[in-house]
C-alpha cells in the first residue's frame with residue numbers, strides 16, 4: 001500500500017510573520033498525523049522559520065527548487081546540501097512555473113533529480129500538459145516524454161523513492177480542476193511508463209500526486225482514484241484550515 005502524501009507548495013508567498021502563523025496553525029492540527037505524509041514547501045527565506053516550528057512533529061519540510069551542483073560560483077542558487085542542512089526532506093523539481101518562467105528543460109530537471117537523490121532528498125517531480133497540448137490530443141505524448149526524460153538513469157532505489165506530481169498546467173491556479181476520471185487516466189498512464197522504465201513492482205511503489213486547483217470540495221473524490229496517491233496543493237495550502245481539510249481527506 002502506498003502511503004498518501006500531501007504537500008503544500010506555498011510558491012512566492014508568506015513573509016516571516018505570516019509563515020510563522022501558517023506553519024503554527026498547520027502544526028496544531030497535524031503534528032501527530034501519521035497515516036498521511038504531510039509536507040510544507042515554503043520559500044527559501046522562511047525554510048528555517050518553518051523548519052523550527054515543525055521540528056519533532058510528523059510534518060516534514062520541503063523546498064521548491066534547487067541547483068544541481070554541490071557548491072560553487074552559481075550566484076543566487078541553492079544546493080541540495082544547503083537544503084539538507086536546514087532539515088529539508090523533500091524538494092519540488094520541474095514545476096510548470098519554473099519550466100515556463102525559468103526555461104527549465106527535462107534535462108535540467110533530470111540533473112536536479114539525481115543531485116537531490118544523491119543528497120538524500122526526496123524529489124517531487126512535476127509533469128503535466130499545457131491546455132493547447134490537451135486540446136491537440138498530445139497529453140499522453142507530452143507526459144510520457146517528461147517522465148522518461150526527467151527520471152532517466154535512476155537506480156531502482158532512487159526510482160522508488162521519487163514522488164511524481166501530475167499537474168495539468170491548465171488546472172494550476174485557475175480554479176479549473178481535472179475531473180477525477182481525467183486525472184486517473186493520466187496517473188495510470190504515468191504508472192505504465194514507470195513500469196516500462198523499471199519494473200512493475202517499482203512502478204507500484206511510486207507515489208503520484210495530483211496538483212491543480214485541489215481544494216477541500218474536490219479532494220476526496222480525486223484522492224479516491226486508484227492511482228492518485230496524494231496532492232500538491234498551491235492556493236489552498238496558503239490557508240491552514242483548507243490545507244488541513246485536504247490532508248484529512250487523504251486519510
Ligand code: PGA
Pocket residue numbers: 009167171172173174175211212213214232233234235236
Ligand atoms: P494550485 O497550484 O493548487 O494553486 O492550482 C498547484 C501547484 O502549482 O502546485
